[in-house]
Amino acid sequence: MKVFRGIPNAEARSPCALAIGNFDGVHRGHQALLANVRAAATRLGLDAAVMTFEPHPREFFAQLAGTPSRAPTRIANLRDKLQSLAKAGADRVIVEHFSTHFAALSPQEFIEKILVQGLHVKWLMVGEDFRYGARRAGDIAMLVEAGARYGFQVETLPAVMNGAVRISSSEVRSALLEGNFSHAAELLGHPYTISGHVVHGQKLGRSIGFPTLNLRVAHKHPALAGIFVVQVHGLAERPLPGVASIGVRPTVDDSGRVLLETHVFDYAEHSYGKLIRVEFLKKLRDEEKFIDLPTLTAAIAQDAEQARAYFGQSTGAAITATDRI
Template identity: 50%
Template sequence: MLVFRGTSQPAPSATVLTIGNFDGVHLGHRALLARLCAVAGESGLPPAVLTFEPHPREFFAPESAPTRLSTLREKLELIAEDGIELAFVCRFNRAFASLSADQFIEDVLVKTLRVRHLIIGDDFRFGARRAGDFALLQRAGESFGFRVEAMASVVEGGVRVSSSAVRDALWTGELERAAELLGRPYVIDGRVVHGDKVGRQLGYATANIRMKHDRPPLLGVFAVEVTGLGGRPLPGVANLGYRPTANAVLRPILEVHLFDFAADIYGAHLTVRFLHKIRDEMKFPGFDALKAQIARDVDTARQYFKL
């Protein structure tokens, strides 16, 4: 997949396009992307996505913006897996936010992205003060020569699939429900870096994974699988949080203990799949109590994997 930063460079060809934040790339997003690829295949044009960085709600109200499900890198990787060929990452700033709906259509969609067929979600709004809607896009399509269609929401288990629903499931520890809404387990990517070696002192060496998530959508102790270290996923147990007992931190960190694994993996880029929540993070009276609880967590995770 080719990734373009900004919208100053014209698309290399006419496109079949969709627009959105795609946070988490859940089942609703994936249905839209599948339709996009089908239309692109019929028309002989590349399927393309326009997305935004930062999330518009982070720009307008950073204090109340929702927790991100995916970093930009994770989002682009997931979009690429669904067959998208072109991704345009638009910097959402004051100048872009002030574009009128008509300016957005003419300058971005027509002149830069060379849209021939546009597919949007049924709740899509755009332009300054969110003045643009599906009806305006249809009228513009008649003028500029592109078709427009809207995708209905996807419902799973009686619930509209949305990034908010995924966040709620993750925060309450319903990882299996989150996986149903996403169509896969929730994942966090990161590179293994040196930590303070506390896990080793406790008898459970951990990989300290540097995350780009300042506010991850879940906290606690989890049964996980890790990919990036060979051909098959490796099972383990992870702590994602602030380590209130051992060297408490201000920014959450992700530490993973892999079962029956002892290689040096510093610098490796790993993907952690969160499969099952074991417990909330808690503060213990001392290292002995913490070590005993970690042993129980490891046993619980091994039982989950039937090891």
């Protein structure tokens, strides 16, 4: 799969079947849409292409309005999104920078400059509620009319349901916020995970007997915050049990940077630079600011004890890895 930051140059363009959307989480509704695009691309001899946006348009407008707290929480980082799109059969992904200029395109400019001239679309599938162009003025009827004029077919996908619930990114976010990981997995079609490369940290966890594997969280509003029972993929043949914290670490850091810290039980191998996936199983509590380091250490010990109980383990000796925090 090829990934382009913005519209590909002329040499990299070829006719395509296209899906457009934010695809946050690439849930089962997204997967159904992408399966249709893949099938159409194969049938018509086209590339299967996906256009997505960075930042999320709602995040962009929240920042523009000076209300960043109204930005939607992010289900997936860009790496995980791209991996899911590749798994769904995309040949190329256009990650379009959502900017003031892009947001100001009229519906007609979006069709002509982006779909026709920029991407050479021959077959297009979007959700039934798809809107585009400045002030979301473009609708499906305008797309169908433009398709007849410019030579591309437009298809829409009805809502995909999970029982009586419409599968959507908002529904996934709600499930994660509630710590309902079984419901989130039903909507996503797989357990919820966050991936990343292990990075160096302050070495604080190691000094108090709870060394951690640290992953940077690029976006400021992740869908999760708090302390969780997890298992980690990518360190051994089988996933390894642990306890994780995702948040801004208010007791020891005032930078506001979001970090995912995972304490893996009874694991002492070198890990810096490794690409791992942290799978979330149960929420234990919200993130808290403690009065001092001993109080924080006691809380971490209790979290670890609860996580070990979840896995049916007895409390083990502290890990003494030298390459983790």
